[in-house]
Amino acid sequence: MTGITLDLLLLQVFTGLALGTIFVLLAVGLSLIFGLLTVVNFAHGAFFMVGAYMGVYLLGVTGSFWFSLVGVPLVVGVLGLVVERALIRPLYGRGLDYPLLLTFGLGYVLVDLIRIGFGIEGRTFSTPAALQGSVDIGVGHFPLYRLFVMAVTALLLLALWWLIEGTRYGLIIRAGARDPDIVRVLGVDVSRVWLLVFALGTALAGLAGILAAPMRGVYPEMGIPVLIEAFVVTVVGGMGSLRGAVVAGLLIGMVVSLTSLVAPPMANISMFVVMALVLLLRPSGLFGRAGLMG
């Protein structure tokens, strides 16, 4: 363990939090969709990948990272709208497996469509000029862009929290997660809520895609490991729990980051060990069965 100072450790914790924020964005979208629609979105990684590529495209057309950052979630969200309406809606009421299988197939298709549009080679996505360099955070220098990603995620989570806890829409979302029939009785068009929630979840995945692009690179298969990571986070946090998604996302980020410091070969494996432990000790996840905001 020589050479590992406290500062290095703390710096690695920060790196883990930055990694974790991407997990959080993905897992929150996944949990939101599952909590309301009981659909496990196997195309979530593909939406993430499409987000990154839309970032590449919009940046190429407009030259503005900031414009792309706003545009990507919109584009991917609209894609989500179309997918829910055209492909997933016909499958409601046919059991939980069919929407899952469909989104799985959709993942294949999206990956190949991107290959056709952008080629099979990966793209680089350079960090925007304003966010290059690093800042001293007391324990060492930390990349500015990662701080930016953490800040954006924190702001988004606050906005989401406000949407769900503080607005009429949130009330419907919370009630709908508990019992769709109640919402239906109240005269709300449930299918519309589902549509919007699916779009919101995919938009978050797309946003995670463009945010992660400068850190992880952009390539057609980039969504596959991400999908699995998001699943691990969701299982650890508790399916359908937003608080669980946040806590587990940050936790897993730190576990992976710290493992890569002390035992690099174990870094990939560490998150699965956490998941196995949670499954053995707390089978419904850290925050399972507590409702959407639990």
Next chain:
Amino acid sequence: MSGETILSADGVGKTFGAFRALRDVSVAFPRGRLTSIIGPNGAGKSTFFNVISGALLPSEGRVVFEGRDITGLSQHLLARLGIAKSYQITSLFPQLTALENVRIAAQALVSRFGMWRPRSALPGLVDEATALLDGVGLGRRLGVPAAGLAHGEQRALEIAVALASRPRLLLLDEPTAGMSPEETRSIMELIVRLATERTVVLVEHKMKLVMNISDRVVVLHHGEVLAEGTPDEIRANDEVKRVYLGQGRPAAAGLR
């Protein structure tokens, strides 16, 4: 044998969040008798049924079967101890034939993990299933998939499925729900016949149906035991009258 208790609920309570569905319910079910649990809507009958049948874990108290604490025991172990049940909402193997429904249930007693010999080589199961189906009046419907049977026939099939595990205790939750008067009559006759050979606990909303056939009646109200006794004692009970009459519904006619 008549004084012996086969099943008892001791101080059973059940809460759902802030809602108290059952409060300190203690009931002893005598062996070999037909005991009915009645009560107005929302009295906690179904919750109580689910607790004594092991589908719900009580928040407090325990359930004892033949001297053994069975609280929280898994469903399949309860079945092997000799407790069978028929649910309020029909629960069968819909695509399998009536015969196969009962045959599989009977198979649970003899082979659960046998992977090599064909199932048709298990001796006696088909005959046993056929006899049971004859007994519930489905002798001519052996080859019909469960989903293709009429509602009343499905309820009868469910009873045959329950009987196939040779239970010492049979729990029935509103077996006549949604039935026509003729279907109701034939099912009630069947239940009376079954009760001559084993202990039966019957949860029923329609008081009138059970008063003439039960050995004992337990009345639940607001999640508590309101009264317990022979049908005659229940008929004479002022509190029971008040509860049923207080609802202002003709079900009280059963009290006469």
Next chain:
Amino acid sequence: MSALRTALGRVVALCGPHRVAVMIVFFVVFPWLMPYKALAINVLILGLFAVGFNIVFGYTGLLSFGHAAFFGLGAYGCGIAIARYGLPWPLALGAGVLLAGVGAVLIGGLSIRRRGIYFAMVTLALAQLVYYIFYQAEPITGGENGLRGVDVRTIALGPVALDFLAPTVKYYFVLVFVSLALWCLSRVLESPFGAVLEAIRENETRARACGFDVDGTKLAAFVLSGLFCGLAGGLKAMHLSIVPTEVLHYQTSGLVVIMALLGGMGTFFGPFVGAAVFLLIEDQVSLVTAQWQLVAGSLFMVFVLFFPNGIWGSLLQWVGRAP
């Protein structure tokens, strides 16, 4: 049309009781129906993989997204036994099947109690764990480059040594194992245990109330399925003479889901139909365009939306014999 339908229905009804024999006869002539032998071998191996997967997906109603783990464990187990320890192939194949079985006990033990939707995610994640472990253990597994040197040149059959490198020999060698596996599966499905699987698929609550240990039965089915997939993996290793890391990859888990659904879940012959269709698409479409996955993925979505019973299942339904 209706005459054809009736006739087909009669044929299927006649074949039913002898399904294993009928399939073996079909596979004896099958290589001549395919463009080349290697494709026929792949149909057999991946079809067997899909048959194994079908035990949980089709017959028990569990959607696993981690079956690459068992295919891969079978392949690596067999491959390592041959390439690293020089074991004769029958022992190596057994080692592969055994390793897959152990993997199925562990993964199944962790995941089987997770209902429905969790199950797909947990199996996927645990299979990925297996992938990373084998990827990392380079001294034994060859890591990223795959495991090389799984050389089986001849199959000794008494005094005769068969040339395993000849495609025809290889095909019939694989067919012997596929036939044995199908015969075993047919027996299991006919057995009391098979009846319990049907009961669980139809109504889990009632199966429990009848006295069946549903979780235990599911775990047994899961392990059985793992053994079949392990055998397929072992045969794959012998066939390729290397074990690429892809056998453990997410895509392999997905591949078997696609094949089983395309063919028809819960049908006896469906998995082979699915494997054949998928491989033909891969083979033929990739001649025209590199984007054969687009075609396969779209076709898969069409089947999920409109033909959930798959090709073989829909055909059985059409001739009036429900799958």
